[in-house]
Amino acid sequence: MNQDLETELIAALYRSVLGRSPDPIGLMNFLGLFRPGRPVGQVVEQIVESLLKSEEFRKRRPTTIQSAAFFECAIQEGTVGANNRLAVSASEPTALLRLAARKVDRFIVEELVGGNSLHRLVDLLFFMRSSLREYGHISGLDRFNSFFGTSVVQRALSMAGFGVEHVRRVPGNSIETRATPVESASGFSNKLYVIGDSHVRFLAGRDDATGGKNLDNAALQYEGFSAGFIGMHIGPALAFNLNRYGTKTRAREKIEFLLERHVPRTATIAFCFGEIDCRYHVCRQAETGGISVAEAAGNVAYEYLEFLDSIERAETNRVIYLPCVVTSADDWPDPEFPIYGTHVARVSAMLEFNRIMKSEATRRGIYVIDLLPRLSDGNYFPNPQFMIDPIHLSQDARFVLHELFPNGFMNNL
16 A cells, blocks of 8 residues: 555544544554555554554543444455455445455454444445455354344345355355345446535435545545445535526536546436525525415426436436425524525425426436435424434434335445
8 A cells, every 4th residue: 555545544544433533643653554565454453453442532422433343354455365354433434445455355244343223234234245346245144143133134135235145165064154245137336426415425424524525626525434325515506506507606517527527427326406495495486486385396396307307318327316304493503504484384395396306307217315204204394313403314314215225226336
């Protein structure tokens, strides 16, 4: 590894364990551990062990690495193979393994600690799938079963696109149970590029705005925080203005730049817009223009659809992620997130917008992700346990996302 990758790996470990970037002294000390011929996994283990024993970590809440899992990985670098034990935190699993080990031939589940919920297991399995070589597999499923429960493991393996096979081991003639990726005929690529407003962070696996990579001032890219999803946050763009050039956010220009420079031609693209419109502009336009909220929402939806039609690429699968949080707050002190109208009016705006988008998108062959019915009560008040603030979902709601994808789609993520 070169020093840039070593620095990025150390920074990722600091964020996972201590929730911050490394200080200059700590970075310098840990960079000294990387020596020619020393396995990267061994260095990772030493750094993690040191951070876990630090006074700073002991003072932090125990949930910092509550989903940590320890794996023994077979690392293949060229023709040289080495077995290394890696510590992988569920907050940034893909980034850590990508930097430390790249692709692996197998995962041997050795020890599991922390939270044992279904969505945490699914996230780990997606991470493992994205990091396995073509004929790779997971062994040690009995440890998954004892930790999560057999029924949970079976469901999670299915959701993450794994099949189970029983292999006779020689010598000893024992039977080993393995999980191997199964192929899907869905046609979706193995990465979902999510372009949109601040809600892309939920899909990309982030609860906050840190960790984004600046893409030529067109977007902040969040990659490596959730297997299969790459988030591209272009700013507070309105769905209503996506078909226009020269707007304040320059959203149309940014999207075209990203599609040209940073998104593969055959990629699956999800567009994430409309929440800002429904939270503020639809209700305001209805009031000032003397029209109904439903009519104003419809105007936004049809402008959005015209945009989707204009960027269609023959090789590309398109997805739309519908707004799914109707904030119950009447105002918010942050001027970047304005709120207008009553909760009832905002509910009407989002329901009509989502209704039109689902109907017209389906007719166009565009897959729709709609979490609103699953994350709200009967009056469309968001469930507080799924929120990080009055507007944005937290990763605690991620299990709903996994459940709503059709198997063929999720099998390839």
